[in-house]
Amino acid sequence: MSVNSGDTAWLLISxxxxxxxxxxxxxxxxxxxxxxxxLSTIMMSFAILALVSVLWVIYGYSISFGPDKGGIIGALDxxxxxxxxxxxxxxxxxxxxxxxxxxxxxxxxxxxVALWTGAVVERIKFGALMVLGTLWLTLVYCPxxxxxxxxxxWLAGLGALDFAGGGVVHVNAGISALALxxxxxxxxxxxxxxxxxxxxxxxxILGAALLWFGWFGFNAGSAVTAGGLASSAFVTTNTAGATAxxxxxxxxxxxxxxxxxxxxxxxxxxxxxxxxxAGFVQPWAAIPIGFVAAxxxxxxxxxxxxxxxxxxxxxxxxxxxxxxxxxxxxxxIFATAAVNPxxxxxxxxxxxxxxxxxxxxxxxxIYAFVISWVLAAILKATMGLRVKEDEELVGLDIxxxxxxxxxxxxx
Amino acid sequence: MKxxxxxxxxxxxxxxxxxxxxxxxxxxxxxxxxxxxxxxxxALQWRAGEYRVEFLPKIKLEIVCSDDExxxxxxxxxxxxxxxxxxxxMIFVLPVDSAVRVRTADISEAVATTK
Numbered sequence: 422m423s424v425n426s427g428d429t430a431w432l433l434i435s436x437x438x439x440x441x442x443x444x445x446x447x448x449x450x451x452x453x454x455x456x457x458x459x460l461s462t463i464m465m466s467f468a469i470l471a472l473v474s475v476l477w478v479i480y481g482y483s484i485s486f487g488p489d490k491g492g493i494i495g496a497l498d499x500x501x502x503x504x505x506x507x508x509x510x511x512x513x514x515x516x517x518x519x520x521x522x523x524x525x526x527x528x529x530x531x532x533x534v535a536l537w538t539g540a541v542v543e544r545i546k547f548g549a550l551m552v553l554g555t556l557w558l559t560l561v562y563c564p565x566x567x568x569x570x571x572x573x574x575w576l577a578g579l580g581a582l583d584f585a586g587g588g589v590v591h592v593n594a595g596i597s598a599l600a601l602x603x604x605x606x607x608x609x610x611x612x613x614x615x616x617x618x619x620x621x622x623x624x625x626i627l628g629a630a631l632l633w634f635g636w637f638g639f640n641a642g643s644a645v646t647a648g649g650l651a652s653s654a655f656v657t658t659n660t661a662g663a664t665a666x667x668x669x670x671x672x673x674x675x676x677x678x679x680x681x682x683x684x685x686x687x688x689x690x691x692x693x694x695x696x697x698x699a700g701f702v703q704p705w706a707a708i709p710i711g712f713v714a715a716x717x718x719x720x721x722x723x724x725x726x727x728x729x730x731x732x733x734x735x736x737x738x739x740x741x742x743x744x745x746x747x748x749x750x751x752x753x754i755f756a757t758a759a760v761n762p763x764x765x766x767x768x769x770x771x772x773x774x775x776x777x778x779x780x781x782x783x784x785x786x787i788y789a790f791v792i793s794w795v796l797a798a799i800l801k802a803t804m805g806l807r808v809k810e811d812e813e814l815v816g817l818d819i820x821x822x823x824x825x826x827x828x829x830x831x832x
Numbered sequence: 833m834k835x836x837x838x839x840x841x842x843x844x845x846x847x848x849x850x851x852x853x854x855x856x857x858x859x860x861x862x863x864x865x866x867x868x869x870x871x872x873x874x875a876l877q878w879r880a881g882e883y884r885v886e887f888l889p890k891i892k893l894e895i896v897c898s899d900d901e902x903x904x905x906x907x908x909x910x911x912x913x914x915x916x917x918x919x920x921x922m923i924f925v926l927p928v929d930s931a932v933r934v935r936t937a938d939i940s941e942a943v944a945t946t947k
Contacts, residue, residue, distance in 0.1 A: 616885055618876075618883070672880075686879040726878065
């Protein structure tokens with residue numbers, strides 16, 4: 422196999438685009454918390470960017486993509502990137518250096534761990550977050566990535582379609598967020614419905630816009646070639662994000678007013694939903710995919726807010742869990758060989774694909790929920806997950822990091 | 833000598849300031865404050881659904897003037913800050929012992945007057 426310079430250039434640029442999504446997520450989440458927890462929330466994503474980058478190179482890539490062990494996990498043969506070099510891999514992205522594919526995948530692992538931090542903001546101990554992030558990457562992300570994308574992975578063998586991570590990234594993080602929030606418990610004042618006002622909605626929009634931008638690398642980059650398929654995924658990505666943003670805006674408008682926070686949320690939900698389907702479906706299919714994603718996610722979020730039972734604070738489940746699961750199902754419905762010869766869904770007369778997609782959703786959801794719950798419960802019983810009550814009241818910026826977002830009184 | 837503390841709608845500040853100025857009352861200090869009265873608060877939009885904000889942004893206007901002027905000032909503020917809806921604010925009038933002008937260290941009632 423020889424290296425194609427066009428493919429390599431596109432994959433490296435895509436990697437940089439996906440890397441940017443994690444600091445973008447930091448602002449997306451940071452803007453929605455109270456001002457006393459702005460830095461803490463940003464730091465969660467930023468620290469995970471650094472932490473997972475290193476773990477991925479040491480062992481994460483090997484156990485995710487290394488030689489298959491029973492369809493469940495990769496072997497440690499590629500530990501410390503042994504044998505992962507400038508020549509292409511024989512099984513993954515065979516026209517680019519193996520190192521380029523490895524680092525592209527690193528960016529996915531990073532953002533997936535950062536995604537569920539939205540469920541634990543404003544109350545988790547920073548040290549516990551770092552430990553949880555390490556364990557979760559190792560025991561949840563890496564196995565699931567292997568099942569779906571690893572050569573020999575059991576869901577890949579079953580024929581499950583997940584173009585860029587609707588299951589591996591979004592359902593995985595979304596379901597885990599729910600489990601983590603349930604073990605961690607609600608923020609002080611949550612049950613009493615105390616006002617928890619977003620401190621900076623422009624940050625949310627800034628974050629959402631940069632996520633949208635980075636998503637072109639996420640989805641079109643997942644073609645791992647620079648050609649027609651990447652272009653097709655690029656178009657479906659933009660169309661689904663836009664459709665869901667519009668849909669959410671109208672839903673808010675019917676209820677009250679077209680909210681800015683809502684439009685930003687809608688875009689992210691639509692982008693999450695198109696992720697597993699981006700390189701399998703026609704551009705027109707991105708419109709129903711984005712529309713239904715916004716509808717489902719909106720009502721799940723409304724229900725969670727009104728029920729006021731689980732403090733899944735920034736609705737990672739409603740956005741990514743629901744959006745990703747619908748997207749996986751939609752890939753089974755709308756996938757067509759006219760776009761990608763590798764996949765045919767219901768509209769090509771292959772109804773079985775829908776069932777395979779449902780199996781993938783269920784397998785990832787159950788596994789991620791159970792392991793996340795267990796990991797959080799173990800940490801809760803040992804090192805403790807939550808900050809002390811007075812630390813929570815003061816805010817995590819001061820109590821965990823000794824800093825504040827907005828310093829000075831007058832200048 | 834009196835101190836007037838008027839809590840008004842932020843959007844009425846310009847109207848109030850101009851009306852006071854027309855009657856020769858120039859000196860004032862303003863502060864951005866949050867508060868609630870009978871208006872209680874408003875509902876703002878969350879991503880789906882809404883949340884309530886109990887305290888609303890207001891402007892606190894502070895004026896120190898003679899006893900006579902204070903009656904005029906209160907009257908002007910009332911008229912110029914009023915919309916007739918809940919949330920127009922409150923005015924408090926307090927006695928003041930003395931006033932000192934920092935530049936000259938003059939202590940007197942005169943320094944506080946607006947003329």
